[in-house]
Amino acid sequence: MSLLQIKDLSLSIHGIEILQRVNLTIAPGEIVAVTGESGSGKSMTALAVMQLLPAGSETTGSILLDGEEVLDLPEDRMCELRGAAVGMVFQEPMTALNPVKTIGDQVMETILIHRAMPRDKAEERAREVLARVGLPPERYPLGRYPHELSGGQRQRVVIAMAIALRPKLLIADEPTTALDVTTQAQILDLLKGLVREYGMGMLMITHDLAVVADMADHITVMRRGEVVEAARTRQLLTGMTHPYTKMLFAASEHQVSLPETVGQMPLLAVANVVRDYPLPRTSLFARPGQHRAVDHVSFTLHQGERLGLVGESGCGKSTLTRAILGLEPVQAGHILLDGQPVYSGNKANLAVRRKMQVVFQDPYGSFNPRHRVDRLVTEPFHLLENPPMGSERRDRIAEMLTAVGLSPDDSGKYIHEFSGGQRQRIAIARALIIRPQLILFDEAVSALDVSVRAQILDLLADLCASYDLTYLFISHDLSVVRTITDRVMVMQAGRIVEQGETEQVFSDPQHPYTEALIAAAPRLPRRRPMIAR
Amino acid sequence: MLRYSLKRAFSLAISLAVASLVIFAVIEIAPGDPASFMLGVNAQPDTLAALRTELGLDQSKAERYISWITGMLRGDFGTSYTYRTPVSQMIADRMWVSLPLALYALALSTAIAFPAGIYAASRRGKVGDLTVMSATQLGVAIPNFWFAMMLVLVFAINLRWFNAGGFAGWDKGLAAGLHSLTLPAIALALPQAAILARVMRSALLDILGxxxxxxxxxxxxxxxxxxxRHGLRNALIPVLTIIGLQFSFLLAGSIIIEQVFYLPGLGRLVFQAISARDLIVVESVVMLLVFAVITVxxxxxxxxxxxxxxxxxxx
Structure with missing residues (x-):
């Protein structure tokens, strides 16, 4: 008998159709992955099983959980099931825990709220599960608070809470999306181990196809609230039939071909750069300590070169980016762009600043919502001494919007009228409009869906051909860096531990950290060539 | 935790020192010589000089500041220019009215605001929420002296449950004292409760998301x-900030309410002292209020x- 059976589930929120006739089954001990791009309804499917849907939701169809019809259950019976029969793990470990309660209290709460055992037993069980998820009580006592733990450790606590009562079904909604690759690999291993050990069924929601291919027994692909294809993992990987599935898989291993680089003139010279941050004082009169975020980093970026910078969160790549942009002073060493210092006399050197531009990660937060596109795109003009005016300005806007695949007519629109991918195109247009010699891409495609990401990568490759771009591409995503750069640097704990030709570094890593990073990144299995596309 | 407390205590001491300097300077700058004010416009120059010596007004500013501060540390606040009684005695008498009144009002305001805020947040957008929100809107808008007069009209004059004003004193027992502070406390508490309930509601709603x-x-x-279990304690942080601000206001800002109910509190004392150029009293009360605010x-x-x-x- 199946553990979870979703049949013809439809959902509308305030009259807007979210899910349409979704079908899905999970047997005990089975991992079923639901995948799709944003807006596909995969998270809503999970929340429907938990009956934690937002206000104004109406559901039809059937969700049978261990023989009980979830959609007909009263709220108090649902409370009994949540946490006991179904556990759930969420995406954001940094905010999924209550900051003012200890991890012990929060794990014990799952047990105590269901009155499953007396307090002393519950405490013992909390220690047990925390140890099981890799937080042994000798090193992580129950009295720890969430802020004393890293993201990966917090996710372990969330998992411990979800499995404390050994639920029959575990729902994991993008459990590793916010984590670094090495941590992601550990958490995925942990989840797999728990499913095997406890014989749980697991519903795994993820947008990452490589994770899906590695973990799941069964894959369901969703688009705009509908299931487009569902099959056993091996079957789906080798014989996918739906064009959307094919597109999704093709996009996630999308490769671009960069035009050959020309010239070897050094453009950006970073020499022995050190960036220290003062730590909070430990006592009133003691000197504050220092945290060295960037530790003697040196590299040269040549004209026309596409350089990648990879590393996990906290490795110092954002700090280095800010220093290159001249936003902050460095404590030692120097950064020269075209022979000129980027930071001089306590502020960014404007003469140099107009030679570089940056594209950030968040396509939603990096625009002023009250300005129209023409004003947004021309923002860098204030760096120029003689910014183009009148018809010349209009022509430049039209040229840039066309270059990034939008229409000149879009210049009168506001930013909320665009999708995430279109916004990132506008961000690129904004960076390009003053023809900078150097562009910094700071996780510029990390927030995008795979199909959109593939389009933006294509756009970058095209722009390299037509505008001879030189850029520094900062990302934690190894597969993207591999295709979009000529040379790559690997950063760990403030130092550059390895640098070289991108293909060389990826196929034959020299530093153990690079090796670990590449090994931890989940990869799609090679598809056999005989499969018809 | 200990280190955090010590650091806070250190900054408390610094704030007090700076505040005392500022208060002293401001009051010194204020026009009007207390000696000539006390003796009237027709005073003889030598009588005036004698009084100035007696009050210590002929000393240098630094000397007067030092003697004021050291005196206060010993509990000696000096002698009132107008009443010729020790300031410490005057303040102590008034404190026994003002402090209980502020605490009473704060207790009332919290007791009303917490349930109202929690209720409104848990029924967001529903009738209960709208009712509470409209009521608090009204509570914020109504001036408290008008509300105080309405309370007197209804509960003192018509129903005769309370006295219209005055303070019975604590020697007649706690109940009698509290009884005479009830109407003023309600008048002070309701507008504060309205604000606090709104803060509580919005803090909780933030947390709920x-x-x-x-x-x-x-x-x-x-x-x-x-x-x-999870919402309330997190919502308490912004609420505590408001409670701190409100207590300071209740202690010092009740001048109007004390006038309406004819209560011998600190507010009235300051008011009278200012009109009489009784600098030493003004300085002392203001310093005391600053002390209270910083301590809170x-x-x-x-x-x-x-x-x-x-x-x-x-x-």
Whole structure:
């Protein structure tokens, strides 16, 4: 008998159709992955099983959980099931825990709220599960608070809470999306181990196809609230039939071909750069300590070169980016762009600043919502001494919007009228409009869906051909860096531990950290060539 | 936690020192010589000089500041220019009215605001929420002296449950004292309660949208359990800030209410002292109020740390 059976589930929120006739089954001990791009309804499917849907939701169809019809259950019976029969793990470990309660209290709460055992037993069980998820009580006592733990450790606590009562079904909604690759690999291993050990069924929601291919027994692909294809993992990987599935898989291993680089003139010279941050004082009169975020980093970026910078969160790549942009002073060493210092006399050197531009990660937060596109795109003009005016300005806007695949007519629109991918195109247009010699891409495609990401990568490759771009591409995503750069640097704990030709570094890593990073990144299995596309 | 408290205490001491300097300077700058004010316009120059010596007004500013501060540390606030009685005695008498009144009003305001705010937040957008919100809107808008007069009209004049004004004194027992402070406390508390309820509601609503509230629900907590166990303590941080500000206001800002109810409190004392150019009294009361405000803020800081473990470790 199946553990979870979703049949013809439809959902509308305030009259807007979210899910349409979704079908899905999970047997005990089975991992079923639901995948799709944003807006596909995969998270809503999970929340429907938990009956934690937002206000104004109406559901039809059937969700049978261990023989009980979830959609007909009263709220108090649902409370009994949540946490006991179904556990759930969420995406954001940094905010999924209550900051003012200890991890012990929060794990014990799952047990105590269901009155499953007396307090002393519950405490013992909390220690047990925390140890099981890799937080042994000798090193992580129950009295720890969430802020004393890293993201990966917090996710372990969330998992411990979800499995404390050994639920029959575990729902994991993008459990590793916010984590670094090495941590992601550990958490995925942990989840797999728990499913095997406890014989749980697991519903795994993820947008990452490589994770899906590695973990799941069964894959369901969703688009705009509908299931487009569902099959056993091996079957789906080798014989996918739906064009959307094919597109999704093709996009996630999308490769671009960069035009050959020309010239070897050094453009950006970073020499022995050190960036220290003062730590909070430990006592009133003691000197504050220092945290060295960037530790003697040196590299040269040549004209026309596409350089990648990879590393996990906290490795110092954002700090280095800010220093290159001249936003902050460095404590030692120097950064020269075209022979000129980027930071001089306590502020960014404007003469140099107009030679570089940056594209950030968040396509939603990096625009002023009250300005129209023409004003947004021309923002860098204030760096120029003689910014183009009148018809010349209009022509430049039209040229840039066309270059990034939008229409000149879009210049009168506001930013909320665009999708995430279109916004990132506008961000690129904004960076390009003053023809900078150097562009910094700071996780510029990390927030995008795979199909959109593939389009933006294509756009970058095209722009390299037509505008001879030189850029520094900062990302934690190894597969993207591999295709979009000529040379790559690997950063760990403030130092550059390895640098070289991108293909060389990826196929034959020299530093153990690079090796670990590449090994931890989940990869799609090679598809056999005989499969018809 | 200890280190955090010590650091807070240190900054408390600094604030007090700076505040005393500022108060002294401001009052010195204020026009009007207390000696000539006390003797009237027709005073003889030598009588005036004698009085100035007696009051210590002929000393240098630095000497007067030092003797004022050291005196206060010993509990000697000097002698009132107009009443010729020790200032410390005057303040102590008034304090026994003002402090209980402020605490009473604060207790009332919290007792009304917490349930109202929690109720409104848990029924967001529904009739209950709208009712509470309209009531608090009204509470914020109504001036408290008008509200005080209405209270007197209804409960003192028509129903005769309370006296219209005056203070019975504590020697007749706690009940009698509290009885005569009830109407003023209500008049002071209601507008504060309205503000506090709104802060409580919006703080809770912010918390309800947090990821950890969803986690709590996924563990099997009901909406109400999640609100009480996880929401409330997190919502308390902004609420504590407002409570701290309100206590300071209740202690010092009750001049009008004390006038309406004819209470011998600190507010009235300052008011009278200012009109009479009784600088020493003004200085002392203001310093005392500053002390109270800074101390309350210190306590609020400690309360933050008790509520939020992240503050405790960030030393």
């Amino acid at each position: 947090e990821d950890f509230m969803r986690t709590a629900r996924a563990k099997g907590l009901s909406r109400r359990q999640a609100l009480w 803020n210190f306590l609020v800081d400690l309360a933050y740390a008790a509520v939020d473990p992240r503050l405790r470790s960030r030393t």
